[in-house]
Amino acid sequence: MTDAVQADTRVDPRQLLGAWANSSDEWVRYIVRVVLTGAGPLNSDEEDHAYTLFRQEKALDARELSTEDQLAMIDGEDEALEPLTVTSLSEVAGVNALIGGGVIEPHQGLTILFGENGTGKTGYSRIFKALAASRTADVILGDIEATAPQSPSATIGYQLGAEAKTYAWTGQRGVAPFTRISIFDSPSVSFHVDEDLEYVYVPAALALFNHVIAGIKAVQARIDAAISDLRSGPTGLLGRFPRAASVYPLIETLGAATDLDQLRAMADHHTDADTRIGTLRRTVAALEADTISAEITLQQRAERVLAEASTAAQILGRFSPATYSSELTALAYLQEEYRAFRAALFEAADLPAAPDDTWTRFIQAGEEYEAHLSAHDAHDADRCLYCRQPLSDPARALIGKYSEFLEEKIAGDIEAAKGRLSALTSPVFGIRTSDVDAYARDHATSNPQPVFLPLLERTLSTATALLDHLRDNTPVTADLLAHVAADADGLTEALETTSGALVELRGQAARRAETLAEKKKELVELEAAAELARSWAIIEQQVRDAKQADRLALLAKPMPALLRAVTGLAKTASDQMINESFDALFAEERTALRAPELQVEFVGRQGRAHRRKVLTGKHKPSKVLSEGEQKVLAMADFLAEARLAGITAPVIFDDPVSSLDHRRINEVAQRVAALADTTQVIVFTHDIFFATTLLNLMAASKRCSYFHITDEDGKGQVTRATGPRWDSISNLKKNINETIQAAKSQQGDARAALVRTGYDWIRAWCEVFTETELLQGVTQRYQPNVRMTALPNIKTAALPAAIETVNRVFEEACRYIDGHSQPLPTLNVSPTLAGLEAHWAELSEARAAYLSAGA
Template sequence: MNDEVLESQAVVIEEPGPPDPREILAAWANEQDEWIRSIVRHVLGTGRALSSDDIDVVYALFRQEKGVDERTLPTEPGLTVGVLEEDAELPLVITRLSEVTGVNAIVTGSVIEPHVGLTILFGENGTGKTGYARILKALAGSRTADTILGDISASEEVALSAKVEYTIGPDVNEFVWTGGQGQAPFTRMSIFDSPAVNFHVDDDLEYSYVPTVLALFNHITTAIKGVQERIDKSVGDLSSGSTTLLSRFPRESTIYPLVETLGASTDLADLNARADRGSDVDQRTDVLRRAVAALEADTLTAQIAERQRGERVLRQAVLAATTLGALDVQALNARIERLAELQSDYRTFRAELFAAADLPADPEETWEAFVSSGDRYAAHLESLGVHDVERCLYCRQPLTDPARALVARYGEYLTDKISSDIASVQQSIGSVTAPILAIQLNDVNPFVDEYEDRADRPLYFAGVAGIRDAATGAAAAIRVGGPIDTASLAGVSTLASAASAAQVSIAAEIADLKNQAENRADALREKKRELAELTAAGELAKSWTTIQAQVERAKESDKLRVLAGKFSSLGRSVTELAKAASDQLINQSFDKLFAEECEALRAPELKVEFVGRQGRAQRRKTLAGRHKPSKILSEGEQKVLALADFLAEARLAGITAPVIFDDPVSSLDHRRINEVARRVANLAEDGQVIVFTHDIFFATTLLSLFETSKRCVYFQVTDEDGKGKVTRASGPRWDSLGNLKSNINKTIDAARAVDGEARAALVREGYGWIRSWCEVFTETELLKGVSQRYQPNIRMTTLCEIKGAALPAASEVVTRVFEDACRFIAAHSQPLPTLGVGPSLAGLEAHWKELQDARTQYTAAAE
């Protein structure tokens, strides 16, 4: 199968390939702007991305080409590209893995020295193989790499570490791994394990390998983005403008909004016409500023406020005087005098009425309330129809004659005319004095208190003070119930007239001052407007250079924005080119390689779709055009399908680094294991392959395939002295005629060098190896491998190779020596007569010679 694949590959190489992507890029660039050609020329010439300085040069060319800056750079000519073969990568080979610490529960001290061809690490489940595989996955940045834990049962954490020695071509190198993922150059390694099956079967998988030439498209895209970033930065810088320019102009000027909205659409000619470039502009501005200051130093407002206060005081004083003038003092005093007489008569009447009543105290207001309450209660009882005049209202005892007489006096007292007259007079006095008591002096009082001790009293102060004194005096007399002194109110009318005249005069002054203030405000507004316009016009002239530059920056910014809008289509154009090149270089090649691997591994036939997202090449596998393989295929079929995908991807990159398999044959039957083993062995003929496995049939099959070439090394991984103990061995208890012959010869040589019990022990060991040799010789040569251990089937194709004529002679020797050997090994119990008969070195040598002669004769007979 391998020879056929290689021959098929040779034919493909000789066929004319697709156009080189460099030619495609050159042809595309020749249809683009000069600055694009400059980017492509650099990428094609160096094979590397542009540096920041390189992009600065391209951006300068972009600006000059688009007329943003003056043209000084030379014209960028068209591109012509010679197709060159890509430089092949030097092979990466791991030569030693040692000093492993902190990885799972692996013990320290083990050393793995992989072969340049095939390396097998064989061990049962749980012996520590996975720890070493995880290190390699981490170094490679494998899709299935996971977090590596230390020994969870350890009392303290140990840092992750491993020493990796490797070669790249002729160069010898060393790397100390400390847990990092994806460490160059180990990212070139290809790794397959069971978790990777799902990726390779069902997922839309990106290629782990991208040809160097396809990276050119990424370099071009990155450079274009770099130019766009510089455009964006320039636009940001240009749009910022001067942060202090607007603050120089008065907000109330007509020029302010024009400066505030400076931009690409600003009419510079119109704006320039508004500038005042007169030599005396500063002098004229100063004159206007002084005029405004003079108008702003306003005393009218204070004068108006002062007079308005006086007007309020006078209005209140006039109102108080008017209220006092309306009062008939004589009539009020007469009522007060009449009230006093009635109250005196009332007291005399009350004393005489109850003189014989034996009251505990003289009648007064408290007693009067008591009598009135009884009368109201009696009226209440009468309204209910339950009043009994023969009983006391309070104690409910029958009334005696003296008691009835006293109650009768109570009735007379309550109906007495004097008390009703008193109430009438009091009501009359209250109605007359209420306006006096209601006089408000809240403005007058502070005014009089403020100016009472001052020399700069207003002319109307005396009148206002006199009115206040008259009002407060009258109110005080009324409150104590005494008569009002007529003399205290004698001059109130005169004071009222004077206050009223002063009020009219002040009102006129206020109107005049307000008129003056309005004229001054108009003048101030006009002067301020003139000052703002002149200041703005003068500042416009002074800042013209800055303004002109800001407008030019805005125009440049707008132009760059328009140009930047075309970059999205430019990026899509590069992406389409990259996808087309990717399909030619990757997808089509992968499709062919995948078909070859499926045939070699008898993987199910299915359709591979090549999808691209954001310029990235991906592949998808389906059955019948719509089903995921995992929904249809068995576990074993999925495993070989994943292996075919993995190997096709590895071959696509050109295998120049280790290919690592971690238990690749789990879930596979013996026939498929044999096919996978042969495919792995074929890979190891030309490159380094490392296999981790616990499948003894897989391991022995691999070893048998390399028995001739010797491009193989075998390591046994055990947990006898701790997890991950690695020892180099010849095989997993698997015998071949070659290694058995070597063991027999070494044992005979060792026996010759010693005597006594040591020799006897070695002779018995030698007979053990001879017994095994007889079995393997019979299995592989006499019977031509028709039936073999670890093989699942009878190989009928080799049955005809058995040489029947030579078979009896060889069989006789082999059977006889085999029986003798069985008598001398400890594995067989012996009868007592022969138990003490020990084998001799001479007998061992004779038997060994007989066997070799028998093999030689059988081989010669076969020829």
């Protein structure tokens, strides 16, 4: 099988790129020229140059750079890689639970690392996967059972070309040149079967397309950044303008569509703008001081006080001292007459004290009680109201005088006189002067004082004096109220004046609010116009920037089409350089591994080649194929990909034959062995048939090393060997004898367990004796060939006796080991040490007899 497939004719990617660039803008041509001449991506300075050329070419900036000439057709060759060979893996620490001291020295051809599940093989394979940055590389953990886990480390010896080197690995992923190692394992099957895979190897010529795309994207990123910067504008510009100004919405929406002529007309460029602003501010401050409102408040209080004083003066003016004195004199006379009548009426009544007002109230209370009893039909005129004793004639006479006293006319006259006095005095008692009193006290020492303050004070004094007379029931002279009428007129006049002043003040206040609003608006507009003039350069620049940002956004629209064009070129080139080659290589590998036929589709994304495998009806292979078919299909894909560039680094297979039948295991072994003839191949496996098949295939070339991985003294113990270790007669004999001796030193369950173990060893001894000595190794487990040359060595005459003994003891041993049932007669019958010794002696004698037969 060849390791490369050549297409008859190929279009050079450099020629494709050059022809396309010559029909594109200058800045694109510059990017392609740099990529083609440097065979790599643009650096930061070159990206800046491309963007500068873009701006000058599009007349965004003045042209300073020279014209980018047409590209001449450039030829080139892909790079040649020095071969990589791993020579050793040692000093492993902190990887899973691998013990230290293990050394693996891979062969330049095939290296087999064989071990059962859980012995530590995976730890070593994970190191290679990390170094190579394999698609299925796992996170490497230390010994999770350790109290202080170590960091992962190992020493890798390798040869790069003719130079021997070492690398101290400390857990890094993707370390050159180990990234060239190709690794196949079970988890990668799904990638190789179902996923749209990008090629691990990309020829340098195809990588040029990626570099061109990266350069175009770099210019695009700078355009986007410039647009963002241009549109951000200076911060704080809007905050310079009052929100109420008419220019504010225009500044708020400042952009490419802004009419600069309109804004310029709104600006105030006069040199005296600041002076006019100062004058307006002082005017507004004066209006905002609001002295009129304070004056209104003062006049409102004066109006309230004058109204209260005027009402009091009018009440005082209506009071008649003469009438009051006359009624007071009449009341005094009636009261004196009443007392004289009362004394004369009861002069002979033998009262304990002279009748006075208290006595009068006593008599009135008795009269009321009598009326109460009469209402309830309970009054007895012959009994005393209080003590309920029978009344004597003198007592009846006294009660009659009581009734006569209460019915006396003088009492009614007195009540009538009191009513007339109350009518005269109640308006005066109702006078309210609290506001007048407070106002008079507040202004007693003020300067200047209100002109009506004397009227207030005199009215307040007159009212107080009059009230004192009325409370004391003393006569009031006309002199006390002689000035009241004049004061009332003065207060009324002062009230009218104050009310008129209030009306005028309120009118002035209303006009002040309108004037203040006008001046404030004028001030806002003047300040905005002046700020517009001061900020004109910034505003003009921001508008220019916004217009340039719009131009840049328009110029950036073709960018996606440019990227698609490069992707299309890359697809054309990859179809010829990769896809066609891969298709042929994949067909070869699929035939060699007997993998199912299917269709490979090649898709390109962003200048990168991808491949996709589908079955009829566009079904994913994993939905149709068996697990074994998927594995060999994935392996065919893996090997075809690895061969694309010519394999110059190790190829590693980690457990490649799980889920495969014996026929396919043999086919995979043959493909791996063929690969190992020209390439370093490392195989991790627990499949003994696969391992022995590989050893047999490599026996002639001797290009093979075998390492056995065990966990006998700790996980990952490495032992160099020639092949899998088989059980031997001598080893089994030793184990049986040691088990018998150990059983003799024990009792009970411990002895019984050892006896069963002894029978397990006897069973294995029977199998090995039959395979190696009775049948002379003609057929052996895990060996694909029958050794016909050994057939004459079988001692046919001695076979029956040996077979009888071996078969009988073997069946007996099977009854005593786990996994074998027993017949009912011997169920629960445990083997004995004596029986074990007897059976071992029979087998030993049968072997000796067979070996000595025909000697």
